Amino acid sequence: EERYESLSPSEFFYRNREIAGFSNPTRALYQTVRELVENSLDATELHKIPPDIKIIISIKEPPDLVSILVEDNGIGIPHEEVPFVFGRVFYGSKYVLRQSRGVFGLGIKMAVLYAQITTGKPIWIRTSTMNSKIIAEYRIKMDISRNMPIVISANFRKKRSKWHGTIVKLITKGNWTLARRRIEDYIRRTAMITPYADIYFKGPDVELIFKRNTRKMPTPPKVGKPHPYGIDLEMLRRLIEIHNRNITLRDFIMKCFEGVGEGIAHNFLEWARLNGDKKLKDLSTSEIENLLNKMKSYRGWRRPRALSLSPLGEDLLRKGIERILSPEYVVTVTRKTSSYSGNPFIVEVGLAWGGKIPMVRSPILYRFANKIPLLYDEGVDVARQVVDKIDWSLYRVKFPAPLAVIVHLCSTKVPFKGVGKEAIADVVEVEKEIENAIKEAARSLRKYLTLIERKRALIAK
Amino acid sequence: EERYESLSPSEFFYRNREIAGFSNPTRALYQTVRELVENSLDATELHKIPPDIKIIISIKEPPDLVSILVEDNGIGIPHEEVPFVFGRVFYGSKYVLRQSRGVFGLGIKMAVLYAQITTGKPIWIRTSTMNSKIIAEYRIKMDISRNMPIVISANFRKKRSKWHGTIVKLITKGNWTLARRRIEDYIRRTAMITPYADIYFKGPDVELIFKRNTRKMPTPPKVGKPHPYGIDLEMLRRLIEIHNRNITLRDFIMKCFEGVGEGIAHNFLEWARLNGDKKLKDLSTSEIENLLNKMKSYRGWRRPRALSLSPLGEDLLRKGIERILSPEYVVTVTRKTSSYSGNPFIVEVGLAWGGKIPMVRSPILYRFANKIPLLYDEGVDVARQVVDKIDWSLYRVKFPAPLAVIVHLCSTKVPFKGVGKEAIADVVEVEKEIENAIKEAARSLRKYLTLIERKRALIAK
Ligand SMILES: Nc1ncnc2c1ncn2[C@@H]1O[C@H](COP(=O)(O)OP(=O)(O)OP(=O)(O)O)[C@@H](O)[C@H]1O
Ligand SMILES: Nc1ncnc2c1ncn2[C@@H]1O[C@H](COP(=O)(O)OP(=O)(O)OP(=O)(O)O)[C@@H](O)[C@H]1O
Ligand SMILES: [Mg+2]
Ligand SMILES: [Mg+2]
Structure with missing residues (x-):
């Protein structure tokens, strides 16, 4: 009677793409620009590279076949990572505790998917990392039902310059006439929040040039550790599992959590009536649950610090x-x-x-x-x-x-x-x-x- | 420098559970009630069973350990399907073209996940389908990093009655005091939109009883076919792939799409200048793209019908x-x-x-x-x-x-x-x-x- 099925993540977002902002050709064009630009700004700024971002939109074929190209001088993508980065939903490098624009490991895949289902065309990428001796060029589609990339073509050539960065080009169904105001608005506001970036935007009968009015950049954020108030049983269980089981409880909380020095660790263990010398491997399930409850109710933890953040100032x-x-x-x-x-x-x-x-x-x-x-x-x-x-x-x-x-x-x-x-x-x-x-x-x-x-x-x- | 990782769907929704409504113990309690009740109403109403729904919330341990039980007289869950239904994100029976409350294959899994990470406890299920001779009882947790169920216990006993339906019980962190108004509001409005349902709700110092004021029920929706205006290249490519490749183009569009009879098929093929006798297997990629564009621009299709819908009236x-x-x-x-x-x-x-x-x-x-x-x-x-x-x-x-x-x-x-x-x-x-x-x-x-x-x-x- 009822038929039970499993969906891959790409299949789920293919069927529900409007939830990711790809509801129609107008919104999809706007969202595609966003996903590309946000990736490029992360790839530069997170590594203290003053961003040079180029965005080129052209009408490939009236009325609604649009080409979008975004180029950046960022850290590039290791060539062996390119297929999954562009062809697998829930894949990326932003799954760490650090402020960045990207967080979901989904953005570029939605753009690839939408272009593919509206035009059948692959995404084109050229990229090279700073230390690499080669420039990689790929054309990639997605196997949507399996959530795996399909490499249509892959070319590698020797790098004869110091170039590093990424160029991405998509051909997709998009409504430039209806989307243009929002896209221009988005680019203008991007320039507002990144005054240290050079942004060049060329669209059908429009050109926006934003030259940086400062070379000063915010300090890049560092990857941080979880704070006791942010943990749950699953996280705690995993932290315990991946750590040297001979480690003591005291060393564990000092090593794994944000802002826990010797003094605070000592005060916490005393307040919680826990034996700080107990080895992790000797903790029972109920002791782990007790530890969690104590950590979440203790009021003496240090406030989380700004190391993993990067405000403008x-x-x-x-x-x-x-x-x-x-x-x-x-x-x-x-x-x-x-x-x-x-x-x-x-x-x-x-x-x-x-x-x-x-x-x-x-x-x-x-x-x-x-x-x-x-x-x-x-x-x-x-x-x-x-x-x-x-x-x-x-x-x-x-x-x-x-x-x-x-x-x-x-x-x-x-x-x-x-x-x-x-x-x-x-x-x-x-x-x-x-x-x-x-x-x-x-x-x-x-x-x-x-x-x-x-x-x-x-x-x- | 950058570390590239893949996340399973359950891992993704564990880290981003607020996006599914599980942001804090107050909102999570409300959402848990919703997910259970909506599943129970689908399990009855979609099969023309007058719904008898029982919802029991009790404080297991002050201040915020809450027990939620929901029971229905629905079609039950085949016992071999229970582990995946409750323990795998993006798994369900609602991935078809038919009006239902459930659509994502995610709801109950979020409730299981939240209960598990806040209390470590599994979900408990008792269920039996209408024709089954056994009653299945399970306790299930989720392997969140792998998106697979963990069956803590499974018991089966002979069914000595005609009982069919499902009972689900969760113990989770939840704020009843702050959530109660919304939960009562939700149940009251559910009673408004399903006057043919008997709904019994028992909470800490509250009892709501809604007896059906009619036995008349809306006609259950039937699973429908996609309409030409709703298709894209991926969908068309797949429909062609799974069909008998010897089928003609004419038979294909009549068989696979909503509301395409002989007359309309003939008119469309004539307007599109396509050979209706051509075999599917002889269609090239560009011919498939052309077929898509023609189907999407043809104005003579029938309007989609209400067979797959089920309004109240x-x-x-x-x-x-x-x-x-x-x-x-x-x-x-x-x-x-x-x-x-x-x-x-x-x-x-x-x-x-x-x-x-x-x-x-x-x-x-x-x-x-x-x-x-x-x-x-x-x-x-x-x-x-x-x-x-x-x-x-x-x-x-x-x-x-x-x-x-x-x-x-x-x-x-x-x-x-x-x-x-x-x-x-x-x-x-x-x-x-x-x-x-x-x-x-x-x-x-x-x-x-x-x-x-x-x-x-x-x-x-
Ligand atoms: N222009 C680029 N330069 C360098 N790396 C990139 C670039 N574009 C994408 N990437 C890499 O590909 C990964 C996946 O990108 P994607 O946009 O899908 O997800 P995300 O940016 O991590 O998160 P979100 O879904 O929130 O955008 C990124 O995490 C990053 O490592
Ligand atoms: N009480 C129930 N009786 C019968 N089947 C049920 C019941 N609860 C869940 N199921 C089955 O389990 C599947 C998964 O439920 P789940 O809530 O996770 O997803 P869904 O209802 O399909 O979609 P959504 O995420 O939108 O709620 C359902 O599709 C249904 O087949
Ligand atoms: Mg991104
Ligand atoms: Mg559901």
Whole structure:
């Protein structure tokens, strides 16, 4: 009667591709640009390479056959990794505790899949890593039912230059006419949040050139360890399993968890009434469960630190806002590290006033998460909810007013509402930090507005 | 430098469980109830069994160890299928073109996973299919890194009665105090949309009993075929591959696609200038691409039919609304079958006025998709956007007013915004149909409101 089946991950996302942002040719074109650009920015910035990103969109065949090419000067992809990177869903290098744009190991595969099912064409890649002596060139499709790559062609040639980086080209069904505004908006906002990047975009009758206005870059994040508040039984069980079973409990918690030094380890073990000298291999299942409960309820752990994060900083954020919005006044605030459920995060906010910013009835909101511009689903984003609850009159802002709010959330785990990365869920700690950051910036804005009101009053006399 | 890894589907959803609705103990408890109840209602209703659903929640150990049990009189699960059904992500019987609550093959696995990582405990199942001579009892956990079940225990005994159905019990971390309102709300709305179901809910200091107020049930949906507007190259390639390669092109399109009879097949082949007698095995890749493009651009296909759908119908929808909202007046509208991208859908709307409905400043919205109550993310749901754009004054509704709007979308593919099934995306055809349905119902409401105004005017004299 009922027929029971198993689906591979690629099969699942083929059937439910709208959940990843590939619902129709307009949205798919936008999402494809995003996936490629975000990969290129990670490949450069995470390795402190000043990004040079080239994006070229052309109409291959009217009305809706579109070619997209993205080139970067990043670290490249090891040639033996290329087939899985482009042809296997849930494959990537971002599965570690470190702030990056990529997190799911899915993005580029969705673009490959959509191009393949609408045009039958493979993705084309040229790439070379920094130390490699060869340049690899591949054409790849996906075996969707098995979640495996199909290598259509693979060519390798000697590298005669110092070139490193990746060029990716796709031919896909896409609606440039309907998608262009969002794509241009996305690229503009990308330039806002990465003022140290050179971005060149060429589309059908449009050319956008953003030259870096600074060579200063944020410090790349380092891979971190889990924090006691972020663990569960599965994680704890695995950490114990992969470690030298002769290790003591004390050494284990110091080695495996974020911010646990000798002093804290000692205090915790005493409070929890656990024997720190007990060997890991001697822990029973119920003792492991007890350890978990004690670790989650102990209040003396250090707050998670910012080593695995990479905020812009107030100076770079200001530069990016000035470059794109040309305001009369900008204030930026980068908050201290906070955390939710053991995941460290930092909120950065900018308020931009006047200049080229239009008069609006409520603040224009620019949302970013891990330096990704978020353009859709503003209605359910926590940032919009905070902006709407602020009483702006307390800061001498009377609408209509030329006010833009820029909110940037950095985290090892951004609480995205979906795999399409469009909106941030209303996690209480994040909401509070966004509110505090906006109010902190708004107090500076108030000083400025008070100042120019006084000047006007003086001039008026 | 970068470390490349592959994740299994269960591993992916373990790390990103908030995307499936398992973000914290409060939300996870709500989602667990949903996943179990929705499975039980599919297991009964899809097979024309009047549903008897029992839901029992108890606090196992304060403050947050909760036991959840759900029992149904459905078709049960074949005992050899139980391990994969409960222990493998992307496994199920809902991967066919037929309206059902379940679609992803993921729901129960998320509940099993969350319980396991918070308490270490397996899920317990007792089940028996209608024709089976045995009752199977299992305790199951998940091997999360491999996406395989771990059978902790399996017992089988002779069935001495005619019992059939499934009982599922989980022990999980959950916040009953914070989740209870939403859970009760969910159960109440489930009773609204399934007036033919007996639902019994027992929780810590609460008991809800909903007895069916009708034995009439909607006709179960049948598994359908894809419509030409819903296909892509991958689908077409596979359909060709699995079919007898000696079949002619004409027989192929008549056999494999929705609503293609001899006449339509003939007209299409003539319009497309294709040879209907050509054997499938003789089609080249470019001929297959050409066939796809022709099928997608041909305007003479029949509209998708309602065979694979199962709307409530105006009568049952009215009964459900009356049972739960106790209004003074109800009007219900079930629209004709429509479609988007080849996916058939039906919109049903109810307007409820007065009686126990409170005075509100904008209509209370009850959203349903495939008979699932949607409680979160109203802000980005297409139904909310339509309700807010309606000029209610044209229908003699002046706020504050005691008005509730019930919107039910039935489809073989509900355009959910995420795997958590909380909101419906703004697909143009769906938006238009919801608007038309509400306006149609609003015209009846207007007649009623006009009538009672006249009565009042008469009485006033
Ligand atoms: N331009 C590039 N340069 C270097 N490495 C790349 C590039 N594009 C992709 N990769 C590698 O391929 C992997 C898979 O990319 P993909 O976009 O599918 O997933 P992701 O970026 O890890 O996560 P997400 O799904 O969130 O985007 C990346 O993790 C990265 O290691
Ligand atoms: N109470 C039940 N009675 C009968 N079959 C059930 C029951 N619960 C689950 N199943 C079977 O197990 C399968 C998997 O259930 P699961 O909830 O994981 O996925 P689904 O319901 O198919 O889709 P979704 O992820 O959208 O809920 C179902 O497709 C169904 O065949
Ligand atoms: Mg990516
Ligand atoms: Mg289900």
